[in-house]
Amino acid sequence: MVDHLRKQYGNLVAVSDVSFSISRGEIFGIIGPNGAGKTTAVECISGLRTPDSGSISVDGFSPQKERDRIRQFVGVQLQESQLPPRLRVGEAVRLFASFYPNPQDTDKLLESLGLEKMKNSSFKKLSGGQKQRLSIALALVGNPKVAILDELTTGLDPEARRDTWELIEGMRDRGVTVILVTHYMDEAERLCDRLALIDHGLVRALDTPEAIAAMAGGNRVRFIPSKPVDDRTLYAIEGVDQVERKERYVTVYGTGDLAASVINSLAKIGVSASEIEARTGNLDDAFVKLTRDDGSGDPGATPG
């Protein structure tokens, strides 16, 4: 759906050089610290902003030059966008449905979002979670091929977040391409097929959540060797960066499939390992590592 979404746009602005392409039907996450340029990037994709340079193509159309076409099939949920306080849920959804050539059945949509009982409630009477779900309803009612969701679960309680996640997974099942902006790593890890980690307006990593998590080298294996093993032997094992000892326990840190390479290497020298406990590095570790690593980016990036 979004083929070859690419853009580089220079200058000291929020996004300095960002390129990626998103395939049809995937959930693509854009993560990064506050002010990294995430929102600016997706606002360029939805046509709300015009990049200074670089090019964007959404299903073959330019969001800036062919904005009318883009608006037909891209549904947008904006960060911090509200509805008129006295507008009712049913009215809002029907109004947005009337904007599109081929809208969804509004009653069914509200039901699938658990809003059918709130149809006659004013926007101002809704809870935070209900407002977010209504916002998703408005982004989906036009049957979009692409949905852009910005900071969707910010301010939601854990249960509402989980419900929202299920909704987004349901969108993927319906073949909608989802671009999800978030600063929650658990959300990105759970939902996204692929991620772009943006910091200081640059793409720091672009891969599956698992691959990005592994990049941080946060993998760890703890075990008890059957015979003492010296540090030199351990450091010689592929992927091992660091070794720690505590009583009989040996802990090695490193990257890659650490547990397998440690066990194999030790087996070769006749040492077996017991009480093995392996922990894979998670996205949080990777996030911290990748965004802290390199301070060379523009520190004056505007909040996005």
Added chain:
Amino acid sequence: MTSSPVRPEETKRRGRFSELLKVQGKLALREPNGVLGIGIPFALLVVFALIGSYEPGNTGNTSYTVLDLYIPIVMVIGFLFIGLGLPSTLVRDREIGWLRRVSTTPVHPSRLLAAQLVINLIFALITVVVVIFGGDVIFGAALDVNVLFFVLSIVLSIGVIFSLGLVLVAVAPSQAAANALGGVTVFGLMFLSGLWTPPELVGGPLATIIYYSPSGAAVSALLDSAFNQVPPYTTLVTLVVYTVVFAFIAIRYFRWE
């Protein structure tokens, strides 16, 4: 199949606008401004009809009764409440990101603005009907309307006040600011409309200021044309100039976000 006279895209566009009108109409009825714009003139009309019944005959050395004099004033006050209440809603819609949200759909937010203007125009026309009907039929003012100039005067009065409302929309950064600016402007223009000092009864520089003020000129054009006179062309030109200047400023400084 025979070809339909209206292209599907065209029908769709009309469909969208009528849905927008419907929703904006409902929202307007839930907000106080439009209803105030019809209710307040009627209440004032009742007050001045009562005063008029205690002071029958012509006021001062004019050829008008108290009620006659106040019919155009309460009409303009209705326009003020409607046209200058408009910024509050529109600025809020911009402030909370609603206009921006709409701009991500196939419908440009200018359609939303247009729908809002149409609804407020309808309110203004209801005010005209209420005041004319109330003044003429219920309280018995002897209106003798010069239809051509009366319609022109109404169009110009609404034009001047609505375009001033749009100036406030353009310059006010927040709903609170729009409310404050709107309140001050309504009060000032209410004074200049002659609510407390009908222009026919004051002299000196104040009369001149009122004569060349947006609401004073509107009242005077409406009064003349309601009693079968042609308003002086200076009055009509005053209204046109204000409308053009206000519209220019509003368009020049308008922001969707």
